[in-house]
Amino acid sequence: MRPTFDPFVIPFVAGMTFVLVYCIIGLIRIIFQLPKEDRRKFGRSLINPKSAWKNFKDLCSDCLFHVKIWKRKPLLGYMHSSIAFGWFMIIVIGHFETIAFSPLKDMQLPFFQKLTSNLYMPIFFRFFSEEASTLSAHIYAFLMDFFLMVIISGIVIAVVKKKKPRKVGLKRVTKFGFTEDMVRISLWTIFPIRFLAEASMANIGGGSFLTKFIGFDLLFGGHYNETLSYILWWAYSIDLAIFMTLLPFSRYMHIPAEALLILLRNAGLKTTEPRKGYAVAEIYSCPSCGLCIDVCPMSEVKENYRNTAVYFIRNIRRGRRRRDVKHKTEICLMCGKCIEVCPLGIESLDIKMAQRKKYYYKVKSNFSYLERLQDYKTTGQQAQSSPLDAHNSKILYFAGCMSHLTPKITLAMTKIFEQANENYEFIDKDGSICCGRPMMLTGKVDEAKALIEKNTEMIKNSGAKRLILSCPICYRVFKEEYNLEGIEILHHTQYINELIENEKISVDRSDKRYVYHDPCELGRAFGVYEEPRNIIDNIGLLTQGKSDKDLAVCCGGSIGSLAMTKEERDDITKNSIKDLTLNHPEEIVTACPLCLKTFARLSPIKVKDIAEIVEENLEINEELGIRN
Numbered sequence: 001m002r003p004t005f006d007p008f009v010i011p012f013v014a015g016m017t018f019v020l021v022y023c024i025i026g027l028i029r030i031i032f033q034l035p036k037e038d039r040r041k042f043g044r045s046l047i048n049p050k051s052a053w054k055n056f057k058d059l060c061s062d063c064l065f066h067v068k069i070w071k072r073k074p075l076l077g078y079m080h081s082s083i084a085f086g087w088f089m090i091i092v093i094g095h096f097e098t099i100a101f102s103p104l105k106d107m108q109l110p111f112f113q114k115l116t117s118n119l120y121m122p123i124f125f126r127f128f129s130e131e132a133s134t135l136s137a138h139i140y141a142f143l144m145d146f147f148l149m150v151i152i153s154g155i156v157i158a159v160v161k162k163k164k165p166r167k168v169g170l171k172r173v174t175k176f177g178f179t180e181d182m183v184r185i186s187l188w189t190i191f192p193i194r195f196l197a198e199a200s201m202a203n204i205g206g207g208s209f210l211t212k213f214i215g216f217d218l219l220f221g222g223h224y225n226e227t228l229s230y231i232l233w234w235a236y237s238i239d240l241a242i243f244m245t246l247l248p249f250s251r252y253m254h255i256p257a258e259a260l261l262i263l264l265r266n267a268g269l270k271t272t273e274p275r276k277g278y279a280v281a282e283i284y285s286c287p288s289c290g291l292c293i294d295v296c297p298m299s300e301v302k303e304n305y306r307n308t309a310v311y312f313i314r315n316i317r318r319g320r321r322r323r324d325v326k327h328k329t330e331i332c333l334m335c336g337k338c339i340e341v342c343p344l345g346i347e348s349l350d351i352k353m354a355q356r357k358k359y360y361y362k363v364k365s366n367f368s369y370l371e372r373l374q375d376y377k378t379t380g381q382q383a384q385s386s387p388l389d390a391h392n393s394k395i396l397y398f399a400g401c402m403s404h405l406t407p408k409i410t411l412a413m414t415k416i417f418e419q420a421n422e423n424y425e426f427i428d429k430d431g432s433i434c435c436g437r438p439m440m441l442t443g444k445v446d447e448a449k450a451l452i453e454k455n456t457e458m459i460k461n462s463g464a465k466r467l468i469l470s471c472p473i474c475y476r477v478f479k480e481e482y483n484l485e486g487i488e489i490l491h492h493t494q495y496i497n498e499l500i501e502n503e504k505i506s507v508d509r510s511d512k513r514y515v516y517h518d519p520c521e522l523g524r525a526f527g528v529y530e531e532p533r534n535i536i537d538n539i540g541l542l543t544q545g546k547s548d549k550d551l552a553v554c555c556g557g558s559i560g561s562l563a564m565t566k567e568e569r570d571d572i573t574k575n576s577i578k579d580l581t582l583n584h585p586e587e588i589v590t591a592c593p594l595c596l597k598t599f600a601r602l603s604p605i606k607v608k609d610i611a612e613i614v615e616e617n618l619e620i621n622e623e624l625g626i627r628n
């Protein structure tokens with residue numbers, strides 16, 4: 001008769017109890033930190049069958065199979081999913097095996113004893129069980145060995161990743177401190193020790209190809225050494241206890257947190273406060289996988305790679321000095337590349353924006369045109385006499401302040417409108433309107449909202465049906481922050497592409513080689529990838545840069561960063577130009593006035609806006625005769 005209890009299970013039971021209590025308290029705290037409406041939304045989504053199904057799918061694909069990592073880096077995908085899925089399967093199969101063969105099965109035990117026994121029995125089953133010779137016992141033993149082997153193979157890759165990151169497709173991995181290293185080592189050793197412990201007594205507890213044949217027969221030479229076996233079981237239990245006790249203070253807290261994040265996200269919640277509720281779930285969900293380090297333009301400058309998203313999140317999680325967090329919040333270019341590659345979809349920019357709201361910034365702006373609108377309203381004049389009267393135009397053109405600093409773009413757009421014979425109104429011709437983005441970036445949300453409200457009123461009063469924008473930053477703000485129902489918002493790449501497809505304008509084609517740079521706010525933010533490429537295909541030859549579309553380089557000039565020096569920006573710009581000119585194009589084409597200005601300063605070849613190359617290659621309608 002095998003025993004049903006041994007003191008070596010105590011460390012595990014204590015560690016497990018601690019982590020369970022910690023997680024339950026943490027969960028309750030997060031839920032109560034959510035705004036009331038968000039709590040209701042969350043509750044409703046849990047009982048809604050549609051979102052329950054989505055939760056199930058996302059939990060499987062993100063937490064167990066790590067599908068998003070597989071897509072970017074297959075070897076890393078295997079590493080993460082082998083450990084997560086393998087561990088999950090060992091727990092599930094282990095529980096079924098325990099139900100079927102546990103020595104406790106037919107015993108009448110007091111409730112508390114039964115509860116704790118059920119906690120440790122599946123984990124140390126081979127110690128307490130006696131080998132059974134039924135077919136189902138062999139199948140269980142085989143499956144348990146199979147998933148143990150899968151996990152150990154994942155751990156081998158994790159060790160390689162740590163020592164030689166380039167072998168798994170990474171340039172840099174996240175650097176950790178003492179506690180994190182301790183937890184990592186305890187995790188890495190749990191399963192190899194389990195293998196040895198199970199193998200050491202596979203002649204008694206049973207096993208399959210891994211523990212019995214490779215472990216007991218080959219490794220232990222078919223001999224059972226009771227003392228050694230006992231030491232291994234103690235080591236296994238203590239290792240589990242160390243891991244669980246330190247888990248809440250390490251990145252491995254992502255294991256329970258990411259499941260909660262998926263449920264909250266699927267309920268439609270977003271970050272409202274930088275260190276409360278939803279943001280806490282996001283912060284704790286980051287496993288510090290480091291995928292966001294290599295893609296971040298800041299990594300181009302050696303000293304700055306510690307400002308990347310993973311370090312920002314880690315500093316908030318650890319409650320680090322406010323100055324560190326502030327700097328990381330302000331230096332970010334807000335290019336969104338980290339979010340694009342993040343397997344957890346952690347919206348670190350939302351956390352940064354919420355954090356910026358807590359700081360005070362002096363912003364000098366001239367919004368006097370808003371007062372003019374107020375005058376019109378108080379004197380009772382009609383909306384048509386507003387400064388943005390569109391004279392029955394169906395199209396409004398909003399260039400944005402950055403386009404005004406690069407007048408070639410507005411000039412090109414004017415000619416394109418005229419050549420297409422469009423009835424349009426250039427609403428910020430005198431450059432006096434702001435979309436609101438600079439205010440938002442400096443955390444002045446209320447002021448930005450007031451500005452947006454006024455602009456919305458003016459645009460709606462114009463009676464126009466379409467709003468064309470030349471600046472992707474404005475495009476994003478108009479799309480996300482404005483309520484312009486009934487008015488179609490287009491970036492000029494989309495609009496020009498439509499003009500060409502509908503044959504409202506024609507362009508000449510040559511053999512000139514262009515490379516296209518996807519601006520962050522147009523590409524990653526809205527997936528406008530095909531329209532600009534179609535336009536260039538109509539004008540010349542499109543060459544490839546090193547990376548494009550969702551992984552397109554950042555120009556380095558972003559107004560998103562409030563703290564980056566000119567030298568740091570220049571390093572990013574130079575590196576991005578190197579990537580873009582990989583295949584020796586004759587010109588760099590972009591669709592953002594800020595990217596254009598930034599690249600043009602340091603590029604050895606010409607940099608143009610897409611509207612410029614269209615205007616240069618317009619086939620002239622003689623009747624309109626607009627060519628210079």
Ligand code: SF4
Nearest residue numbers: 296332333335336338
């Ligand atoms: S938004 Fe861009 S600059 Fe900021 S952390 Fe992410 S990748 Fe780096």
Ligand code: SF4
Nearest residue numbers: 286288289290292342
């Ligand atoms: S923010 Fe995302 S990509 Fe970066 S380390 Fe965390 S999980 Fe990985």
